Amino acid sequence: MTTVAEFANLLHKTMGLSADTVGLSFIESAVKTRVSACKSKDLQDYWEHVHACDGELQELIDEVIVPETWFFRDREAFAAMAHEAYNKWLPAHPDGQLRLLSLPCATGEEPYSMAMALLAAGFPGSRFRIDAIDISVRMLKRAGEAVYGRNSFRGKNLEFRDRFFEPVGSEFRLADAVRRQVHFHHGNLLDPRFAPDTTAYDFIFCRNVLIYFDRATQDRAVHVLTRLLKADAFLFVGPSESGLMLNHDFVSEKLALAFAFRKKAHASLDLDTGAARLPKPRRATVRGVPGPAAKPVAKRVVRSRPVATIAQAAGTQTGLDEIFGFANQGRLSEALQRCEEFLRTRGPSVQAYHLMGLVHDATGMHQEAEQYYRKALYLDPGHHEALVHLAFLLEKQGDAAGAQRLHRRAKRVNTGGGA
């Protein structure tokens, strides 16, 4: 008699999903949905159907994926990418096209955010191309339609929506100028035939998928990404995935909270001193988009009222701006020290605890990160970012049920239902 564990094995083999991260009950529920959609008698009957019917395995994959995404998620990554592209790549390449990849792209919010960040920075549309790949046919269809509801717009900084979208009923349609920059493809990162002849990329965003893989599968995925990256290219991963990259031939670019890496030989980090590389100042106007700020990161630290994208993302509190400036520069231990001081002198602060969670998360200190996220949530049970980051942390630690509860809470907060 076929068991749910056999379906879990099939999904693991096909798409890398680890039952340990999402929980067997999550897989069971997806299988049951398909059993009833196909009017199969039982698991055995459905097992035969999956193997006999073209397209049914894809339906099961579509049922089991976690498509959670939103525009400018972990926005510092988009700021860092657009900054590098505009200030370094463009002057060094008078011809040719910048090549970017979003893998996986889910419903398109990530690659479209990349396009918006570049266009807003003044990067000509004709000079860049974004490929966006996902294993889910359903998600890709929605990405192509480019019409989004409230759930795709999170956080307070939504000026980009006024600039690049038009309202259609209660939803928002993305402008053609952004849509045409992104080319969607169906693909499985773990398929041995995946993108064999593709020319390599200058920037790859591979965020929030590696957490669903076990260690061996993560290694396979990183191997594929290494092949797809140009020698001096940037790889952006999710907050809970940065520890993994350090176990491979990658070095953090120390652009705090951007989770950016480069292949070891090409990283611009000063390995002897551990000093962070600071982006060069730039003056491109980026009105209405939470991308690279008009002021340089280096200058933000000394300004009395800095324009800090991390600060915006985390929700700044007077007195914390400078601390976010340290974090922005990759001066993480200083940021932590100053947070502690801040808490001692000013009392409990949601933003300080959240930042301390992020910094510990980024440096692989997961237990500490969990404690700080929980402290932030104790003070503000509806703090969306803390809910989402803690959910990913729990998933990574194998607590799929706890993670799902937090994701549900985050979703309720986002739809105005409260925590």
Ligand SMILES: C[S@@+](CC[C@H](N)C(=O)[O-])C[C@H]1O[C@@H](n2cnc3c(N)ncnc32)[C@H](O)[C@@H]1O
């Ligand atoms: C949580 S979303 C991440 C989307 C986006 N990168 C972000 O960070 O917001 C995970 C996506 O990974 C896709 N996925 C899962 N396994 C995959 C695989 N083996 N190859 C390609 N895409 C995969 C799913 O279909 C889903 O859309």
